[in-house]
Amino acid sequence: MEFNEPAGQNLFDNARLVGKPAARIDGPLKVSGLAPYAYERHDVVEGQLYGYPVGATISHGRILSMDVEAARAAPGVRAVVTTLDIAPLALGMLNVARLFGGDEVQHYHQAIAVVVADSFEQARAAAGLITAEYATGDAADFDLHAAFERLQGSGDPDTLVGDVDTAFRSAAAVVDQMYHTASISHAAMEPHASIVDWSDGERMRVWTSNQMINWTRGSIATTFGIDPELVQLESPYVGGGFGGKLWLRADAVLAAIGSRAAGAPVKLALPRPFVMNNTTHRAATVQRVRLAAASDGRLTGIWHEAASHSLPGGRGENATAQTPYFYATDTMRVKHHIVAMPLPEASDMRAPGEASGHMGLEVAMDELAEALEMDPVQLRIVNDTQVNPSEPSQPFSERNYVACLETGAEAFGWSDRSATPGQRREGQWLIGMGMAGAYRGTPVRPSGARAILENGRLIIETDMTDIGTGSYTVLAQTAAEVMGLTLDEVEMRLGNSLYPVSSGSGGQFGAASSTAGVYAACMALRGEIGERLGYDAPEFSDGLVVSGDSSQALADLQGRFEAVDEMTIGNFQDNYLLATFGAHFAEVAVHIATGETRVRRMVSTIDAGRILNPTTARSQLIGGMTMSIGGVLSEEMALDTGRGYFVNHDLAGYEVAVHADILDQEVIFLDTADAVATPLKAKGVGELGVCGVGAAVANAVYNATGVRVRDFPLTLDRLLGGLPELA
Amino acid sequence: MKAFSFERASSAQAAAARAAEVQGAKFIAGGTNLVDLMKLGIEAPEHLIDVSGLGLDRIEETDEGGLRIGAMVSNTALSADVRIRRDYPVLTRAIAAGASGQLRNKATTGGNLLQRTRCPYFYDTAQACSKRVPGSGCSALTEGAFSRQLGVIGTSDACIATHPSDMAVAMRVLDATIETVTPTGMTRRIPLEEFHLLPGDTPEKETALMPGELITAVTLPAPVGGIQRYHKVRDRASYAFALVSVALIRQPDGSGRVALGGVAPRPWRLAAADAELPNGARAVMARLLDGARPTEETQFKITLAERTLAALLLEE
Ligand SMILES: Cc1cc2nc3c(=O)[nH]c(=O)nc-3n(C[C@H](O)[C@H](O)[C@H](O)COP(=O)(O)OP(=O)(O)OC[C@H]3O[C@@H](n4cnc5c(N)ncnc54)[C@H](O)[C@@H]3O)c2cc1C
């Protein structure tokens, strides 16, 4: 089915199930520990051995030699393969660092060996016996700020509108500040883990934890130079991805190599330090944001220039991602520089670019509001636009940003905020309020599915993944809706390369794209049923298929009806800019003496088309808000600039938010319908919660204390100098 | 984890004797620190002596009017004990500020005192660390190193790590004494003040215990009353080690005692600094942190310690 014009009135406008709250259908499996996550799939293949990785302990250089004698002789060891034993493996899709093979070291903890043994403990102990001699590379420069200073102004702008310099010269108010964000880890609860059976060196079966089944299957084929048809990949449950599991990573590669060497299936999970330094992360950014405005608050110029690190050939973290599209402005200059550094691979993490970019842009907007003596909500309203600011002929398909701002301000009680910082005190705590806007693009990808009606039972198969987002549930709601069934009459099968290729999960495209794919497949199944029954224009409701005077219960249909279809997206969508919007409000308490910051309450208002299931969507938002509290207040991959690696590589040293950090969170959905986005008129919500929440918190901290921090995370040492003298 | 042998000790004295006798032996109590270190290859004992079943899990009153806390009393039981809550509230507050409920259920009084540093380089066996491998050097003191969590005083050119315990900071302000049994069956009493060693040139030597010596109890003198506070400052609200913590006992006349956590290789307290309490936080810290040698990244701890104490003094 092709989606080739904006959706008209359709069955989702009067839906029974889609758009209504529903608890996760996979919830009972998860809370009872029965959901089969990759590392625990003991039953899928007999004779599983244990793999354990060895990582490089320099940031870059060459391996001169490795000593594996002791490891080979250690108890229980079945195979040891080092990176020197095989030629460099090819790079899979969007992989930048080589995952294995050859003597070159590109980053700390790049895999250099895998040990396979009868038990996990034996594999780990043997891995600890492997030593390597290195020739370290030339001293590297890890100073991103200095690199930014060198690069500033160079290169063609990524976006250029009008004469920015003149706008800045004639502005009534100007903000010009530098912002820094730290490198951040996805830190998913479930580490990267795979079981691989490549015992015969021919067919490869992979049970893994991955967001994108088809990409990763292709990447395995590319990496090992084999036919993708030989690879079968399953990932029905993913314990958090956040972009860290979009790609093929070393867990699957090492398990495959270990399996081939040992002639048996091998399971391998990356130890937590490897999650930090072996897999990908969100790169640190340096940003200069300059804003120029007329006295009424209208932006006359936006200048956003940023830099981030990456291995050569990577994409870094483009903090300017939202800037060309967010606010109306007369002129604009936007540029992102990538600075090559031999650090672990920088790549996508939840709202890549935007999450960091909002820290610069939305704090700068707060600063501009203050310079103009204007309310920050009002400043954003004044600068709303219904067209793409960098391409004014392109309208937004739907943009209700102003409604987000107004509804959120009302619900939060924004009018109680004092515009002058440092005014409100409760005991030893300074109280402040802050807000920020949120912008995130919402791509839609083609997505396929198979719908089967077998002896009255509806089964949906698609390689779509559920990374904790609720895909099982929203896809079941969609299928039940279209087929006129109830939720419990649908069986969902996800995350298997044997099933039709879907959008996968990432870039907040998953739910909107894959529900459209399931819709297409179910419509095809309706056609198939109608045809086989000889029903003209059949209708499906209340468990029945009806045509004129004839009707039959789907439950009574004998045999198997099957249809495969894919929703593809027509070019018409290019005429529009598709995006989601939000307004985040936060109240914080900052300890007057220590600078400890607690986020006391938050309200987020979200404009993201039709909300497919308010229960699961709310979880996406509060999850994002929670991640953002960690991101703005405590998360930082601490870089040792002498050694070139992230030092705090465990969950004790890398501090995500804990329960005690999370108090009151409220989410309000505008719940509209974007007919341009998909037939279900839905968009993504998964990444909006990490766009702007951190800036709202930072702005609230300023409002509480009068201390403007522009380097994140906003840890208390950055506040101390500006807090009041104590008697 | 290397293979190891395991035995359950029959008595405290037998445990100590065995520990001195068996090559590479270590005690295991709750295991919440030691097992982690073994998994990471930081410690590799060849033999473990389980001391959790020795009946050292009672809190008894002493003839001096204080309490004798068995070395195996769990952190949960200790912090919840009514006598502790009533007469030594700083200890309850400090323990409750540490780790998590599950860990405190397993963690013991003796093990807590002997938990090892959280220096991130100590935790990465690929990096030089003289505390882990004597004489290998200190990664935290090199150019570009990450030292934000580490110590500012009592440290040396060989090691700037801190002792991470919260419980010990409160015990220090309470003038606790450690009771041990030696491999020859002698009982020793070591003031907590002298228990944790400063690193000097030998950061691997962390305590005054002799090989095989087993902690049997911690004694607290008779209650001293006063207002007792523990403020632990960290980057998130829970489940993190202290950047700085302050244990304070303050008497109605303004006199009192102060100990700091998160800044030194031992709970940090000086009599001369206590004497400055009536003169305020700045005066106390001028003494207590005199001679501090922070890194650029730990400089803030000096200010933070003073401000945290100042806030406690302003409370009430
Ligand atoms: C995730 C995490 C967070 C934590 N957070 C905090 C925190 O915020 N604050 C805090 O203070 N602590 C914290 N801890 C540390 C925790 O308090 C210690 O792990 C615990 O107190 C150790 O006690 P244990 O009985 O488990 O010791 P074990 O692990 O059994 O032993 C530790 C050491 O003591 C030795 N030992 C044990 N008993 C004796 C004895 N009787 N005599 C002689 N030697 C003995 C052992 O040989 C070993 O070397 C945390 C730990 C973890 C894992």
Ligand code: SF4
């Ligand atoms: S500070 Fe101490 S524990 Fe840390 S690396 Fe240096 S010697 Fe090791």
